Amino acid sequence: MSAAPAAAGDAFADWADAVRDRVESALDRALPAADIVPQRLHAAMRYAVLGGGKRVRPLLAFAAGEAVTAPGPAVEAVACAVELIHAYSLVHDDLPCMDDDDLRRGKPTVHIAWDEATAMLVGDSLQSLAFGLVSAPRLGIEPAAQVAIVHQLALASGSRGMAGGQAIDLDSVGVELSVPQLEHMHIHKTGALIRAAVSMATACAGEVGTPVAAALDRYAMAVGLAFQVVDDILDAEASTEALGKTAGKDQAANKPTYVSILGIRPARELAAELHARAITALDTVPGSSRRLRELAGALLARGS
Amino acid sequence: MSAAPAAAGDAFADWADAVRDRVESALDRALPAADIVPQRLHAAMRYAVLGGGKRVRPLLAFAAGEAVTAPGPAVEAVACAVELIHAYSLVHDDLPCMDDDDLRRGKPTVHIAWDEATAMLVGDSLQSLAFGLVSAPRLGIEPAAQVAIVHQLALASGSRGMAGGQAIDLDSVGVELSVPQLEHMHIHKTGALIRAAVSMATACAGEVGTPVAAALDRYAMAVGLAFQVVDDILDAEASTEALGKTAGKDQAANKPTYVSILGIRPARELAAELHARAITALDTVPGSSRRLRELAGALLARGS
Known part of the structure; x- marks a missing residue:
C-alpha cells in the first residue's frame, strides 16, 4: 500500500502502482478540463480528486476484477466511480458544518483553497460524475449488469450506506458507544463503499447474487472493518506530518x-x-485471489 | 399548475392533481421511513421532499411519457428521480454558504429545522436515492434504455448541468450579464433538469436519438427557459406571503x-x-401531446 516506488521484484507494489497510474489517468480523462465553463468548479473538482490518495477502493475493485476475470473498461469505470464518491464525501466531510478540517493529504481542503459554496458544488458534482461513469456506453458488459452496478453504487452511497454512516457518526459525537454500535457506524460510513468497490467489480463479470459474489462480499466486509480499525490506530499514534491530516x-x-x-x-x-x-473468505473463490490476499495484508501492515 | 382543487370539468387540473398524488405517494414509498436508522436524516429527507412543491418536473415527465406511450412504472421512477434531484438542489441552495434562505414553500428550510450538517447529508442522500430509483429492477423497460436514462440524469445533474449552472450563478453575483449569458446560466441551472425530465420519460419508450426525442427536447428547452423567465417575473412582483419564499x-x-x-x-x-x-416543437410529435401543450400554457399563465 506504500506510495513509495516499488522495490525490484516486489510484484504487488508494482501492480498497485500500475493500478494507481491507470486510475489517475482515467480520472484525469473523466473530469472536465479546468478551462471548460464553469472553470472554477472544474478546477476545484480536479484538485479534490487528482494527485493524491491511497486509492484503496480502486485497488480493491481491480483486485476483485482480476479474481473474476471482469472486462478492463468496466472495472476501470467502477474503480473511478467509487473513488469519486469517496472524494466527494471527503470534500463535504471537511466543511465547517461537518469536521471543519483545513488540511487533507497535506494540502488545504477544497473550501479553504476555494470557498464553501464551491466545495459543496464540487461534492455534488463528483457524485453525479460517478453515476455518469458507471452508466457510460461501451463498457463491454451486459446492460442488465450495468443497471445492477448503478443500483449498488446508489445504495452504497446513500442514507442506508455511506451518507447514513456519516449521519450516525454526527449523532454519536460525545456518546459512549459499544463495539457493536461502533461497528454499525463503520459498516455504513466506510464499509458500504468498500463493499461496493468489490461487488461492482464482481458484477462486471456477471457475478450478481452468486456464491462467488457472496464470498467476495464477506472478504470486503472484513477488509472494510479492518481498514477502519487500522485507521483508528494510525490516528491515535501517528503525527500530523506523517498522516498529512x-x-x-x-x-x-x-x-x-x-x-x-x-x-x-x-x-x-x-x-x-x-x-x-x-x-478465509477467499478460500471458495475459484479465480486468482492473489491480489485480494496481498491487498488485505498490505492494508493491515499500515497500522503495525 | 394551480395547487387548488380542480374545478368541475377542468380536465387538465384533474390530470395534474392525479399526477401529483401519484408522485407524492411514490416518493413516500421511495424515501426510507423516519423510524429507520439514521432516523434524523430520514426524517429530514422526508421533510425536504414530501408535502409541497409544484412538481413541475414530474408533470413534464408524465406529460412526455403520455406523448410517447411509455410504461407507467418507468415514467414514475423518472418523475420521482428528477424531483429528488430538484429537492436536493433546493436544500443545498438554501444553506448559508449559498443563498442563505430560512424559508422554503412557507416552511423553515432544512438547515433551520435541523442543522447544516444534516441538510448537507440530506441533499447528498437525495441525490443517491434519485439514482437508486432510475436503476431499480422491474421498471418494465429494456436495460439498455435504463442505462441511457441513468446517464442522462447524471449529465443533467452534474457540473455540465444543474450543479454547473449553480456555479455559474455564484460567479455572476454582482456581474452585469447579457441576455445570452443569463440564458447560458439558466440552460444549465434549471433547464438541464427540465430537459432531463422530458428526455428520460421519452427514453422510457425507447426513444433515444430519434426525431421524436429531438422534437420533445426542443419543447423542453423552450419550456425550461420560459419557466425561468416567469420565475423572475414572479420574484419581482409577488409578495413574500404569496410565494412562500x-x-x-x-x-x-x-x-x-x-x-x-x-x-x-x-x-x-x-x-x-x-x-x-x-x-411549435410539438407539431412533429405523432402521439398525444395534449398534456404537454396544456402544461406549457399553465406554466406561462403563472406569471401573467
Whole structure:
C-alpha cells in the first residue's frame, strides 16, 4: 500500500502502482478540463480528486476484477466511480458544518483553497460524475449488469450506506458507544463503499447474487472493518506530518474510536482477526485471489 | 399548475392533481421511513421532499411519457428521480454558504429545522436515492434504455448541468450579464433538469436519438427557459406571503434576472415567445401531446 516506488521484484507494489497510474489517468480523462465553463468548479473538482490518495477502493475493485476475470473498461469505470464518491464525501466531510478540517493529504481542503459554496458544488458534482461513469456506453458488459452496478453504487452511497454512516457518526459525537454500535457506524460510513468497490467489480463479470459474489462480499466486509480499525490506530499514534491530516482529531472531537473503546493492543488484535476472516473468505473463490490476499495484508501492515 | 382543487370539468387540473398524488405517494414509498436508522436524516429527507412543491418536473415527465406511450412504472421512477434531484438542489441552495434562505414553500428550510450538517447529508442522500430509483429492477423497460436514462440524469445533474449552472450563478453575483449569458446560466441551472425530465420519460419508450426525442427536447428547452423567465417575473412582483419564499431576493442579492436586464414587459414578451416555440416543437410529435401543450400554457399563465 506504500506510495513509495516499488522495490525490484516486489510484484504487488508494482501492480498497485500500475493500478494507481491507470486510475489517475482515467480520472484525469473523466473530469472536465479546468478551462471548460464553469472553470472554477472544474478546477476545484480536479484538485479534490487528482494527485493524491491511497486509492484503496480502486485497488480493491481491480483486485476483485482480476479474481473474476471482469472486462478492463468496466472495472476501470467502477474503480473511478467509487473513488469519486469517496472524494466527494471527503470534500463535504471537511466543511465547517461537518469536521471543519483545513488540511487533507497535506494540502488545504477544497473550501479553504476555494470557498464553501464551491466545495459543496464540487461534492455534488463528483457524485453525479460517478453515476455518469458507471452508466457510460461501451463498457463491454451486459446492460442488465450495468443497471445492477448503478443500483449498488446508489445504495452504497446513500442514507442506508455511506451518507447514513456519516449521519450516525454526527449523532454519536460525545456518546459512549459499544463495539457493536461502533461497528454499525463503520459498516455504513466506510464499509458500504468498500463493499461496493468489490461487488461492482464482481458484477462486471456477471457475478450478481452468486456464491462467488457472496464470498467476495464477506472478504470486503472484513477488509472494510479492518481498514477502519487500522485507521483508528494510525490516528491515535501517528503525527500530523506523517498522516498529512490533523492527527488525534477524532479524540479531540470526542468521537468514539476502536482505540478509545478497546485500547491499542485489543484494537491491533481485532485488526488481525478481521484480516484472517478476509483471507478465509477467499478460500471458495475459484479465480486468482492473489491480489485480494496481498491487498488485505498490505492494508493491515499500515497500522503495525 | 394551480395547487387548488380542480374545478368541475377542468380536465387538465384533474390530470395534474392525479399526477401529483401519484408522485407524492411514490416518493413516500421511495424515501426510507423516519423510524429507520439514521432516523434524523430520514426524517429530514422526508421533510425536504414530501408535502409541497409544484412538481413541475414530474408533470413534464408524465406529460412526455403520455406523448410517447411509455410504461407507467418507468415514467414514475423518472418523475420521482428528477424531483429528488430538484429537492436536493433546493436544500443545498438554501444553506448559508449559498443563498442563505430560512424559508422554503412557507416552511423553515432544512438547515433551520435541523442543522447544516444534516441538510448537507440530506441533499447528498437525495441525490443517491434519485439514482437508486432510475436503476431499480422491474421498471418494465429494456436495460439498455435504463442505462441511457441513468446517464442522462447524471449529465443533467452534474457540473455540465444543474450543479454547473449553480456555479455559474455564484460567479455572476454582482456581474452585469447579457441576455445570452443569463440564458447560458439558466440552460444549465434549471433547464438541464427540465430537459432531463422530458428526455428520460421519452427514453422510457425507447426513444433515444430519434426525431421524436429531438422534437420533445426542443419543447423542453423552450419550456425550461420560459419557466425561468416567469420565475423572475414572479420574484419581482409577488409578495413574500404569496410565494412562500422571500420575494425580491434575487434583486436584493444583486443577482441578474430577466426582469432586471430586460424590464418587465419585454420579459413577458420573451415568455410568450418561448411558449410559442415550445408549442411549435410539438407539431412533429405523432402521439398525444395534449398534456404537454396544456402544461406549457399553465406554466406561462403563472406569471401573467
